[in-house]
Each structure stands twice: as structure tokens, then as C-alpha cells.
Amino acid sequence: MLRDHASIVRFVAQAQGITGRKKLQKMMYIAKKLGYPVHEKYEFHMYGPYSEELTARIEELCTMGFLSEQKEDKGAYTQYAYQTTPESSAFMELVPPLTDSFSTCIEEMKHKSSRFLELVATLFYFDDLEREAQVEKVHIVKGKLNFTDEEFEEAFQFIDDLKKNNC
Amino acid sequence: MRKTLFFKKKLPYTERTAQKDGESMLPYAQQKLAEEKVFKDPVHRYIHIRDQVIWDVIGAKEFQRLRRIRQLGTTYLVFHGAEHSRFSHSLGVYEIVRRIIDNSFEGRPEWDQSERLVVLCAALLHDLGHGPFSHAFENVFQLDHENFTQAILLGNTEVHEILSRVSEDFPQKVADVIAKTYPNKQVVSLISSQIDADRMDYLQRDAYFTGVSYGHFDMERILRVMRPREDQVVIKSSGMHAVEDYIMSRYQMYWQVYFHPVSRSAEVILTKALHRAKKLSEEGYQFAHEPTHFKSFFDGTFTLEDYVSLDESVLLTYFQLWTKEEDVILADLCSRFMYRKLFQYIEFDPAKDFTKMRELEQLFREAGIDPDYYLVFDSSSDLPYDFYRPGEEGERIPIHLLMPSGEIKELSRQSEIVEAVSGKRRSDHKLYFPEERLRGNTPAERCIRDVLGLKEV
Known part of the structure; x- marks a missing residue:
């Protein structure tokens, strides 16, 4: 069971820290859809696919001292930044290092905004549908975010690139 | 004036005449049974059925299958009374939602009555995809019961056939409410939020069948003070103490029953046997x-x-x-x-x-x-209650109180008892x-x- 914890630490280590809880959630979800061993269960929530179990694991990892959580005051809201701790390097050894293709994926995702990752993750959530139906679905569940055609275009391109990378 | 439950047992005049003239006159969605049917239930006393669609769905074989799946999996090895099925829980959730919309929401401008049937079906069918000893089974075969709920609703099944008779897109609508991807968030929140019909039923039902003295709270009071708002359901502030009791009972049930180490031990063995x-x-x-x-x-x-x-x-x-x-x-x-x-x-x-x-x-x-x-x-691990911090990536919609002034306030800001357990995860x-x-x-x-x-x- 601790392997699930360890693979989260590996993930954060590879990204050299992740800023924003939403970003972490969505990055892990996208990685899961690409085949990264994420066993945490995801459901659809306010900001798209979200895993309560992952939130719990992250909190546990902070308590265990393998991840550190930094609260950043952004005026209107607070943001949380996650980093691995020096103690985590031995713990990570419970699972093998990431493959090169996953490392590239993480690198790609890290440079995207959390709004964009939310769109990508939501599209992945409805990936059993045809493209048009996917777009329609996103407009229904994410009406307030008003994603533009350009954003959809970019998101689909991003998904194709990620998938290509993995093959 | 709200109509009382007793009064509602008589069918309104127009519906009775329609029935006499032949069922075919009304579309399937509006057809009522000639007489109300009831299921005896130890938790809610009676489950009331008047809609033909609901009656037919209960008879579908995929729904009847839930009689053979225990609500609490391996818990019966610790609390021997816990043999109740997902069938009884599903009927219970249906009954709670029915009471909310028929007794509290009907006629209020914020409630869209055309959502009635979809939310009742979603309540009844929300656990349809659960398998035997779900948790262990899903773990071993890397499955997710929610995907099966969707697959049964949308696939070649009796349930699907019945729902399709309402309208072609009706099975999908029910599936969307359960998956929380339905446009009307108020409808979704009746079945999944921090104070929803699902949880209100299982806390009471599991307390009853395990025999523990936790898990009890005044549900009738909560139902009476629930009010529909645009995106969610709110609670009149006068009902706050009943909600406090509900949060505490949830906390107790998780640690006393759901996470009981001996029942976890049985689940561990079950999982390993399947792996083997x-x-x-x-x-x-x-x-x-x-x-x-x-x-x-x-x-x-x-x-x-x-x-x-x-x-x-x-x-x-x-x-x-x-x-x-x-x-x-x-x-x-x-x-x-x-x-x-x-x-x-x-x-x-x-x-x-x-x-x-x-x-x-x-x-x-x-x-x-x-x-x-x-x-x-x-x-x-469990988080008894989570509040929303503005701008942050919190995902659980908090419970909101409706103050006498019409203002909406978040529960943990009004209740010190709830504040004490808010946002605090306990792990074991x-x-x-x-x-x-x-x-x-x-x-x-x-x-x-x-x-x-x-x-x-």
C-alpha cells in the first residue's frame, strides 16, 4: 500500500515541486489516464475530475514528512505549493523511477496553467465520447469558465502530443 | 401551507380520472399507479411509490440484484446485524429525496418540478453498479462501481429499457445526475453533497442494523428546513443544531463502524484470497x-x-x-x-x-x-466536514445556512461544534x-x- 504513497512522491519529485492543489490533482489524473500507476479513485467534482483519496494521501505524506506544504497568500486567495523533503529520497525507493516518457509528460504539464489542465482533464474524463460530444459536455459542466474554441483546439493538440509521447 | 403526508395518500382528482380513461392517455413519465404502493422499512417506516416508472425500475432484474449485495460488505463479521442490502439503502435514498421534493420543495419558485422524475430515478439507482464486496472486488480487478452504474444505465439492460420509455435521452440524464455532470447542480446536490439523501439514509440504516447507538439524528427536522436555491440546497439557520448532530453522527459512524479494524481485517483477507x-x-x-x-x-x-x-x-x-x-x-x-x-x-x-x-x-x-x-x-482516513476557502482548490461544497435576514452563511462559521472538526483529517x-x-x-x-x-x- 505504501507504494501508492511512494509513487506520488516520485511524481512530485520529478516535477520539482507542484504549485496549486488543483494543478496537482489534474496532473495526476492526466498521468493516470496515460497509464501512470495512480490507484486513487477519481470522481467528477466542481473543478472536473478530483480524487478525495489523493487529497488524503497528500495530507498523509505531509504528516509523514515526505512532502512539505507551503501556504502562499495571494491576497484574494491562498495557494498551496508542494515540495519533496530530503527524507523522502529513501522512501521513494519503494517504487522504481519514472520512465522517460512520463518524465517528459510531467515536464509538459508543469508549464501549463491550472485552467488549461482542468480543461484537458475534463476532456479526458469524457474520452469515451466523440470529439464534438466532448466539447458539448464541457460546455454544459463548465459553462461558467467559457472555454474558447482556441483553448479546445490547443487542448486536443496537447492530448495528442501526450499520447504520442507515450507510445 | 405544506400538504401533509397523510393528505397526499389520496390521488388528486385529475389523475384519478386520467387513470379511468386508460393509462395510454398520459405519457409514461406521468403515469401513476392506480393505488399507492408501500414498502415497509424499519428506518423510514414506509417507502411510498406512486409513479409507474419507479415501480417498474424496482422490478428490473439489475435492481433486484442489489438484494444480494450487502450494504456494509464484511462488517457483518463484527456487527452480526449488519446483513442489510444495497436494495434497502437504495429504496431509503429514494424515499428521502421523495419527501424533500414532495413535502418541502413542491411549489417553491426555486425548484423546477420537471426535474422530479429524474432525481427520483437517480436516487433509486445511484448504487446500481456495486458488485459483491465492492471495495475488495474493485481493488483486485481494478474496477470502479461508478463505471458499472453508468454502463448498466446506458447498456442493454432492463433498467435501460424502462428508462428509455420515458424519453430517449432519459437514461443519460439519470446517469449524468449520478455522475455529477448534470447541468442542474441543485438536483445533483440532493444526491451527492456534504448533506445529501445518500448519507442521511446510510448513517441511520447502518446504525439501526449494526445496533450501535451512534448515527442517530433528527432527519425529519433537517428535511423540514431544507430549501432549494439556485445551485444547491441550503438549510434554514433554525435547523443548525440538527445539522450539528448529523455531522457528529457521521464522525462517530466512520470510526466506530466503517473503519472497524476487525472488519478491515476481514476485508484484507477477502482481497488477498481474490488476488491469490x-x-x-x-x-x-x-x-x-x-x-x-x-x-x-x-x-x-x-x-x-x-x-x-x-x-x-x-x-x-x-x-x-x-x-x-x-x-x-x-x-x-x-x-x-x-x-x-x-x-x-x-x-x-x-x-x-x-x-x-x-x-x-x-x-x-x-x-x-x-x-x-x-x-x-x-x-x-476521514475528513468529517470540509469548508470552502475562497479561491482555493477546495472541492467539497460546504453546507450553507439560510439566515433570517436572507443572508447565506457557511456552517462552520456559525457552529463552534462543527468548527472543531472542520478540515481536520484523522487517519489510522x-x-x-x-x-x-x-x-x-x-x-x-x-x-x-x-x-x-x-x-x-
Whole structure:
């Protein structure tokens, strides 16, 4: 069971820290859809696919001292930044290092905004549908975010690139 | 004036005449039974059915299957009363939602009456995809019951056929409410939020059948003060104390019942037995009894029909048969489950003790015990109530109180009791093992006892 914890630490280590809880959630979800061993269960929530179990694991990892959580005051809201701790390097050894293709994926995702990752993750959530139906679905569940055609275009391109990378 | 329950038992005049003139005059969605039907229920006293659609869905074979799946899985090995099924829970959730919309919401401008049937169906069918001992089964075969709920609603099933008669897109609408991807968030929140019909039913039902004295709260009071708002359901502030009781009962039930270490131990064994059977099958092992029902799950080729034909009776039959299997591990694990010879456990802090894990695995091997099946780490964790912090990526919609001034306030800001448990996660980590097999005098066994902190006898 601790392997699930360890693979989260590996993930954060590879990204050299992740800023924003939403970003972490969505990055892990996208990685899961690409085949990264994420066993945490995801459901659809306010900001798209979200895993309560992952939130719990992250909190546990902070308590265990393998991840550190930094609260950043952004005026209107607070943001949380996650980093691995020096103690985590031995713990990570419970699972093998990431493959090169996953490392590239993480690198790609890290440079995207959390709004964009939310769109990508939501599209992945409805990936059993045809493209048009996917777009329609996103407009229904994410009406307030008003994603533009350009954003959809970019998101689909991003998904194709990620998938290509993995093959 | 709200209509009372008693009054509602009589069908309104217009509906009665419509029935006389022949059912075909009304579309299926609006057809009512000639007389109201009731199910006797120990928690809600009566479950009332008047809609033809609801009556038909209950009769569908995929819904009847829920009678053969226990609501609490392995908990009956600790609390012997906990034999109640997902069937009874599903009816309970339906009844709570029915009371909310028919007694509190009907006629209010913020409530859209055309959503009535979809939300009642979603309430009734929200757990449709659960399999036998869901948690263990999903873990071993990497499945998700929510995907099966969707698949049964949208696939070639009796439930799908019935829902399709309402309208072509009706099965999809029901599926969207359950998946929380339905446009009307108020409808979604009746079935999944921090104070929803699902949880209100299972807390009370599980308390009743386990016999524990936690889990009770004044649901009628909460239902009376629920009010529909644009995106969610709010609670009139005068009902705050009933909600406090509900939050506390939730907290108690999680730790006293749902995370009970002995029932977790049974689940650990069940999971490992299924893992073992899967592995044996992959290795081409010849079972004394061909595991026909599981074959397609072992090799991942199962169909929806295979899934729907599984239930806990089938699984327990195999476990009984497997107690006689030649494979020692499978036979032992199944006997342990059937005859309740469960694993012992110790508290295990993974932060401090994770290095011990490897050492123990090695020692178990030396003692001739396979750690893959006999040394299991398991953790439980729960967040009793989460509040929303503006701008932050919190995902749970908090409970909102409607103040006399019309203002909306978040619960934990008004209630000190709720504030005390808000946003605080409690976790529990344990390590499970067969204690009676570690009593020998070999160096490995002595060492294991030492690492686990077991007393020398």
C-alpha cells in the first residue's frame, strides 16, 4: 500500500515541486489516464475530475514528512505549493523511477496553467465520447469558465502530443 | 401551507380520472399507479411509490440484484446485524429525496418540478453498479462501481429499457445526475453533497442494523428546513443544531463502524484470497472446481452480463469451495474468511516505520510465510466536514445556512461544534498478519515478534 504513497512522491519529485492543489490533482489524473500507476479513485467534482483519496494521501505524506506544504497568500486567495523533503529520497525507493516518457509528460504539464489542465482533464474524463460530444459536455459542466474554441483546439493538440509521447 | 403526508395518500382528482380513461392517455413519465404502493422499512417506516416508472425500475432484474449485495460488505463479521442490502439503502435514498421534493420543495419558485422524475430515478439507482464486496472486488480487478452504474444505465439492460420509455435521452440524464455532470447542480446536490439523501439514509440504516447507538439524528427536522436555491440546497439557520448532530453522527459512524479494524481485517483477507485466485488462474493452475464466474474477470474479458450475474452469494459459494483447494494459500485464506479466523493487527506509523516494512517482508520469507498475502498494510482516513476557502482548490461544497435576514452563511462559521472538526483529517494505519503463525521458536519468528512488538508467551 505504501507504494501508492511512494509513487506520488516520485511524481512530485520529478516535477520539482507542484504549485496549486488543483494543478496537482489534474496532473495526476492526466498521468493516470496515460497509464501512470495512480490507484486513487477519481470522481467528477466542481473543478472536473478530483480524487478525495489523493487529497488524503497528500495530507498523509505531509504528516509523514515526505512532502512539505507551503501556504502562499495571494491576497484574494491562498495557494498551496508542494515540495519533496530530503527524507523522502529513501522512501521513494519503494517504487522504481519514472520512465522517460512520463518524465517528459510531467515536464509538459508543469508549464501549463491550472485552467488549461482542468480543461484537458475534463476532456479526458469524457474520452469515451466523440470529439464534438466532448466539447458539448464541457460546455454544459463548465459553462461558467467559457472555454474558447482556441483553448479546445490547443487542448486536443496537447492530448495528442501526450499520447504520442507515450507510445 | 405544506400538504401533509397523510393528505397526499389520496390521488388528486385529475389523475384519478386520467387513470379511468386508460393509462395510454398520459405519457409514461406521468403515469401513476392506480393505488399507492408501500414498502415497509424499519428506518423510514414506509417507502411510498406512486409513479409507474419507479415501480417498474424496482422490478428490473439489475435492481433486484442489489438484494444480494450487502450494504456494509464484511462488517457483518463484527456487527452480526449488519446483513442489510444495497436494495434497502437504495429504496431509503429514494424515499428521502421523495419527501424533500414532495413535502418541502413542491411549489417553491426555486425548484423546477420537471426535474422530479429524474432525481427520483437517480436516487433509486445511484448504487446500481456495486458488485459483491465492492471495495475488495474493485481493488483486485481494478474496477470502479461508478463505471458499472453508468454502463448498466446506458447498456442493454432492463433498467435501460424502462428508462428509455420515458424519453430517449432519459437514461443519460439519470446517469449524468449520478455522475455529477448534470447541468442542474441543485438536483445533483440532493444526491451527492456534504448533506445529501445518500448519507442521511446510510448513517441511520447502518446504525439501526449494526445496533450501535451512534448515527442517530433528527432527519425529519433537517428535511423540514431544507430549501432549494439556485445551485444547491441550503438549510434554514433554525435547523443548525440538527445539522450539528448529523455531522457528529457521521464522525462517530466512520470510526466506530466503517473503519472497524476487525472488519478491515476481514476485508484484507477477502482481497488477498481474490488476488491469490487470480494469480493461480494466470499461472494455469487447475482448480478442483472451475471458477466459471470469475474466469472472465481473471483475464479481463468480462462483459456487462458477467458483471451483473455476480453477487455475494456466488462469491461466498466459491470461497466455500476454495477452502478445499489444493493450493495452501488459497485454501487457508478462504477458510480464514469463512470461519472468521482473521488477522491480528498493530498500529503502524508509516512515517516512522516504513523501513521496518522491508525488514519484515524479508523475515516473513525466512519464516516460510509469503508476505504478499500475509503481511498487509491498510489505512483509513476521514475528513468529517470540509469548508470552502475562497479561491482555493477546495472541492467539497460546504453546507450553507439560510439566515433570517436572507443572508447565506457557511456552517462552520456559525457552529463552534462543527468548527472543531472542520478540515481536520484523522487517519489510522494498521499492519495485519496471522499472529498464530508467528509463535514458533525459529530466529526469524522471534525476530518478527520483536519488530512487531508482540509479547513473548
